[in-house]
Amino acid sequence: MGKEIFYFLVFPGLIFSGVIGGILSWIDRKITARVQFRQGPPFFQPLYDFVKLLAKETIIPSRGSATTFVLAPVFALFGASISAVFILLPILGVETGFAGDLIVIIYLLNIPSLTFIIGALASGNPLAAVGASREMKLILSYEVPFLLVLISIIIKAGMTINLAEIIEYQAANGAFIGSLSGIIGFITIIMCIQAKLGLVPFDMAEGEGEICDGVIIESSGSILAMFKLTKYIMLFILPALITGLFMSGLSFVGINILWSILKIFAVLLLITLIRNTNPRVRIKQAMKFFWVWMNLFAIISIILAIFGL
Amino acid sequence: MGKKTIVPIGPYHPLLEEPEFFKLYCDGETVVDMEWETGYNHRGIEKICESKTFEQVFYVVERICGICSTSHPFAYANAVESIADVDIPLRAKLIRSIVGELERIHSHLLWVGLAGHFLGYNTLFMWAWKYREPVLDMFEIITGNRNSYAMFTIGGVRRDITAEQATQLIKVLDDVKVKTDLLVGAVMDDPVIHARLKGVGVLTAKDIHDFGAVGPTARASGVKIDVRRDDPYAAYDMLDWKVITAQGGGVFAKAEVRLLEMYESISMIKQCLEFLKKEEPGDIKVKVKDIPPGTGIGHAEAPRGEVFHFVKSDGGNSPIRHKIRAPSYTCIPTFRKSCIGGTISDAAIATAAVDPCYCCTERMTQVYDHRTGKRMMNAVELIKLSQQKTDEIRKKLKVKL
Numbered sequence: 200m201g202k203e204i205f206y207f208l209v210f211p212g213l214i215f216s217g218v219i220g221g222i223l224s225w226i227d228r229k230i231t232a233r234v235q236f237r238q239g240p241p242f243f244q245p246l247y248d249f250v251k252l253l254a255k256e257t258i259i260p261s262r263g264s265a266t267t268f269v270l271a272p273v274f275a276l277f278g279a280s281i282s283a284v285f286i287l288l289p290i291l292g293v294e295t296g297f298a299g300d301l302i303v304i305i306y307l308l309n310i311p312s313l314t315f316i317i318g319a320l321a322s323g324n325p326l327a328a329v330g331a332s333r334e335m336k337l338i339l340s341y342e343v344p345f346l347l348v349l350i351s352i353i354i355k356a357g358m359t360i361n362l363a364e365i366i367e368y369q370a371a372n373g374a375f376i377g378s379l380s381g382i383i384g385f386i387t388i389i390m391c392i393q394a395k396l397g398l399v400p401f402d403m404a405e406g407e408g409e410i411c412d413g414v415i416i417e418s419s420g421s422i423l424a425m426f427k428l429t430k431y432i433m434l435f436i437l438p439a440l441i442t443g444l445f446m447s448g449l450s451f452v453g454i455n456i457l458w459s460i461l462k463i464f465a466v467l468l469l470i471t472l473i474r475n476t477n478p479r480v481r482i483k484q485a486m487k488f489f490w491v492w493m494n495l496f497a498i499i500s501i502i503l504a505i506f507g508l
Numbered sequence: 509m510g511k512k513t514i515v516p517i518g519p520y521h522p523l524l525e526e527p528e529f530f531k532l533y534c535d536g537e538t539v540v541d542m543e544w545e546t547g548y549n550h551r552g553i554e555k556i557c558e559s560k561t562f563e564q565v566f567y568v569v570e571r572i573c574g575i576c577s578t579s580h581p582f583a584y585a586n587a588v589e590s591i592a593d594v595d596i597p598l599r600a601k602l603i604r605s606i607v608g609e610l611e612r613i614h615s616h617l618l619w620v621g622l623a624g625h626f627l628g629y630n631t632l633f634m635w636a637w638k639y640r641e642p643v644l645d646m647f648e649i650i651t652g653n654r655n656s657y658a659m660f661t662i663g664g665v666r667r668d669i670t671a672e673q674a675t676q677l678i679k680v681l682d683d684v685k686v687k688t689d690l691l692v693g694a695v696m697d698d699p700v701i702h703a704r705l706k707g708v709g710v711l712t713a714k715d716i717h718d719f720g721a722v723g724p725t726a727r728a729s730g731v732k733i734d735v736r737r738d739d740p741y742a743a744y745d746m747l748d749w750k751v752i753t754a755q756g757g758g759v760f761a762k763a764e765v766r767l768l769e770m771y772e773s774i775s776m777i778k779q780c781l782e783f784l785k786k787e788e789p790g791d792i793k794v795k796v797k798d799i800p801p802g803t804g805i806g807h808a809e810a811p812r813g814e815v816f817h818f819v820k821s822d823g824g825n826s827p828i829r830h831k832i833r834a835p836s837y838t839c840i841p842t843f844r845k846s847c848i849g850g851t852i853s854d855a856a857i858a859t860a861a862v863d864p865c866y867c868c869t870e871r872m873t874q875v876y877d878h879r880t881g882k883r884m885m886n887a888v889e890l891i892k893l894s895q896q897k898t899d900e901i902r903k904k905l906k907v908k909l
Contacts, residue, residue, distance in 0.1 A: 235634035479628030
């Protein structure tokens with residue numbers, strides 16, 4: 200029992216992925232700033248943000264449901280931390296996990312988005328409601344191509360649903376990103392990740408200029424801090440999942456540590472550049488994009504994977 | 509129709525730089541109706557102007573709007589000079605046109621940036637504003653101020669443009685032109701921007717006539733109106749330029765008009781500088797002794813459209829009536845046409861597309877009793893009402909002061 204709690208709270212769960220996620224969010228903000236001719240925040244800014252928010256007053260809207268509103272960020276944080284445990288243990292090579300853990304990961308990764316929706320609806324704010332409905336539509340759109348890409352990976356890895364085995368298979372036979380179906384799958388999943396993280400061009404659930412941060416408009420103080428921490432964690436574990444699925448995972452032994460950092464950094468750079476070179480699209484356009492183009496890409500990836508390409 | 513939700517944009521909202529309130533009645537994501545409220549920012553400029561001398565009014569109207577802070581003095585100068593019937597020196601005309609066009613460049617760059625920001629495209633926002641900086645620096649060199657230039661006076665301008673300043677200005681303009689090419693490329697060739705902006709907030713030529721919209725808003729719908737061409741003032745009749753129009757009437761067309769107008773402005777300033785070079789250094793203003801009784805009308809093409817000033821003089825040293833109509837006053841009602849039927853995302857960018865300037869638009873309402881004809885809600889009553897409300901809130905929150 201002690202080991203599981205350690206996994207959940209310290210490594211690789213809450214604290215570890217929170218800290219790494221904070222660093223990654225700093226890198227993301229710094230790159231964004233440099234692209235936009237700005238100076239960018241100091242290194243400890245994510246920490247400052249988090250601590251400052253904890254000290255601030257938490258306002259609970261009187262119109263909404265207080266219990267749900269307060270519990271939503273807690274569940275978001277739990278969901279993110281547990282997904283971090285399930286994703287990072289096999290990817291870092293600490294434990295192998297169990298057969299079918301990929302399916303559990305798919306479910307767990309949805310918890311933060313769902314809690315964002317629940318929290319937004321519990322706040323009773325019309326703008327938050329608009330944001331929540333957009334987030335719901337977004338989940339409906341990106342979830343299908345995401346699953347289809349995973350199916351293509353499962354086929355490529357010889358019909359195994361175990362993340363550790365997928366990584367082992369890549370270690371033996373070369374990373375999936377080197378193959379044609381792998382590249383197509385990678386493009387698709389990067390788009391899905393962009394939507395999962397709520398970044399431009401798929402940040403319509405928070406669209407600042409339209410609905411003033413939408414789903415988190417009523418959050419303040421420690422509630423907002425928990426949402427922020429959830430986002431930091433997601434910013435680490437989703438790129439980590441991609442490295443596991445396409446680039447044979449991460450490792451912290453010897454020279455591999457540099458190689459691992461490079462992999463995460465490359466994925467993060469890609470995400471950051473996409474978010475800095477695109478305007479926000481309409482929710483309808485996003486749905487069309489995922490349902491038509493990304494599904495098509497994912498299906499092509501599956502067909503290629505069946506033929507072993 | 510399902511249940512309608514009210515989505516508020518304003519009075520304080522990241523979309524608006526100024527306090528303004530738009531009520532969007534939404535059915536899901538679709539906007540089915542909208543209302544707008546002004547009056548959060550009323551400053552009583554027209555009344556203040558009546559208590560200032562003709563000279564001082566320049567510096568009051570300059571502060572109506574921080575962005576188009578030359579267009580109001582421009583229109584006011586035209587109005588006052590039409591009362592006094594003065595013909596200003598050529599040099600002053602050229603300098604006025606240079607400042608006016610330079611302002612158009614900086615205002616359009618600002619708009620491109622803001623439009624990018626509203627679309628979540630913050631890189632475009634930062635880049636456009638960075639490229640705007642040299643223009644503001646140029647303002648500082650020419651007029652002494654980055655904003656609120658205090659350049660105009662009755663009968664001319666207050667500062668001359670020297671030969672060194674002119675060379676510097678040409679250098680900056682060449683640089684701005686390169687940067688404009690870049691921005692035009694970033695906006696016109698981006699497939700995502702095309703998908704996002706094409707066919708959004710469309711206004712037909714008929715809508716423009718119905719609402720009386722002016723400026724780039726009208727020109728983007730193919731309506732060729734521009735005060736600089738229709739009723740040339742300052743040096744505009746000496747210059748070779750064309751009125752930029754676009755077809756389509758959507759947000760994209762408005763962006764197109766503004767971006768292409770920047771090229772025209774650059775070329776116009778260069779032509780003005782050529783004329784200045786040929787001109788012998790001489791007077792930049794004529795002395796106007798007093799303003800005779802009479803009325804004067806002046807208008808100028810601000811970056812957002814036609815600015816209209818009406819000034820009435822009784823021969824004294826200050827206007828007895830000063831009426832101002834800013835372009836946003838006619839452009840803002842078009843929102844009812846451009847936003848209703850679209851989605852909330854489209855409404856946000858469609859409202860921003862006319863580049864509304866709310867502080868130019870603010871109007872005051874006076875309430876009169878229907879039967880007695882007595883004025884209600886005067887200053888004393890309003891202050892009383894406000895104190896009453898504050899007391900109520902205090903009582904409710906149990907706060908003592």
